[in-house]
Amino acid sequence: MEKPIIVERQGRVVVVTLNRPAARNALNSEIMQAMVDELAPLDRDPGVGCFVLRGSDKAFAAGADIKEMAEKSFSEMYNDDFFAAWDRFAAFRTPKIAAVSGYALGGGCELAMMCDMIFAADTAMFGQPEIKLGVIPGMGGSQRLTKLVGKAKAMDMILTGRMMDAAEAERCGLVARVIPADKLMEEALKAAETIAGYGKLATTAAREAVDRALEVGLREGILFERRLFHSLFATADQKEGMAAFVEKRAPQFTGE
Numbered sequence: 001m002e003k004p005i006i007v008e009r010q011g012r013v014v015v016v017t018l019n020r021p022a023a024r025n026a027l028n029s030e031i032m033q034a035m036v037d038e039l040a041p042l043d044r045d046p047g048v049g050c051f052v053l054r055g056s057d058k059a060f061a062a063g064a065d066i067k068e069m070a071e072k073s074f075s076e077m078y079n080d081d082f083f084a085a086w087d088r089f090a091a092f093r094t095p096k097i098a099a100v101s102g103y104a105l106g107g108g109c110e111l112a113m114m115c116d117m118i119f120a121a122d123t124a125m126f127g128q129p130e131i132k133l134g135v136i137p138g139m140g141g142s143q144r145l146t147k148l149v150g151k152a153k154a155m156d157m158i159l160t161g162r163m164m165d166a167a168e169a170e171r172c173g174l175v176a177r178v179i180p181a182d183k184l185m186e187e188a189l190k191a192a193e194t195i196a197g198y199g200k201l202a203t204t205a206a207r208e209a210v211d212r213a214l215e216v217g218l219r220e221g222i223l224f225e226r227r228l229f230h231s232l233f234a235t236a237d238q239k240e241g242m243a244a245f246v247e248k249r250a251p252q253f254t255g256e
């Protein structure tokens with residue numbers, strides 16, 4: 001079986017590649033677990049100064065794996081605290097850059113926002129389309145997107161489910177740099193090497209301090225979001241929205 005992620009060490013930089021290109025890097029439990037299990041020791045390693053997280057040319061990640069979630073009940077989601085492992089990735093202390101090419105949708109956009117900064121290829125498309133599936137963002141999107149781009153854009157993205165391109169994402173502060181697609185990794189690696197060349201205590205402290213500005217109230221917000229997200233698995237619209245995706249048809253929502 002293919003490995004869910006590919007981890008390559010290049011000196012003090014670690015490049016992590018999401019490795020389900022045929023499924024547009026849909027984030028299933030194997031990817032989530034590998035991200036935590038394989039990267040945690042590297043996060044603690046003083047010889048590792050920066051992570052670069054990337055997907056494929058077509059998709060950074062098209063979200064959580066809808067096929068894996070579609071049949072789950074509220075009690076399963078709530079009891080497993082589904083998605084909680086992603087909080088451990090978000091809490092890694094080593095600086096991390098998301099190098100986004102193609103789609104970053106739903107959990108993919110949320111995963112990019114868990115990184116300290118996003119470098120976007122000019123092909124990148126960002127979105128939180130969960131509303132189309134009868135649910136809401138479940139990996140921190142309602143909180144992080146709102147803090148990063150403000151209420152107006154966050155409401156627009158989350159309520160309509162539309163995508164924004166790289167230029168709009170840079171204008172509204174979601175993205176640090178927009179880069180021609182064929183230069184994305186070169187520039188991300190250059191920045192990662194610069195960061196990894198500084199003292200890790202300082203870079204860790206610097207990102208912790210900047211994050212502090214967003215952290216206040218964030219934990220409560222994410223817990224609130226997760227409980228709401230879990231509870232949507234008690235609704236018919238979630239079953240319908242995800243079944244329709246799997247069956248490649250338009251959903252018929254009833255508001256139940």
Ligand code: HXC
Binds near residue numbers: 062063067
């Ligand atoms: C499971 C997925 C998937 C996903 C794509 N695939 N996204 N499988 N979960 N999130 C699968 C498709 O079913 C298909 O499988 C294969 O990947 C290729 O996808 P295509 O649609 O044929 O590719 P393309 O035409 O290039 O379109 C790419 C896309 C589209 C625009 C990204 O796949 C798409 O809209 N995906 C869903 C995006 C989404 O709704 N994300 C939010 C998920 S919820 P087969 O077997 O047919 O080849 C979330 C947040 C958590 O992330 C909240 C809970 C819902």
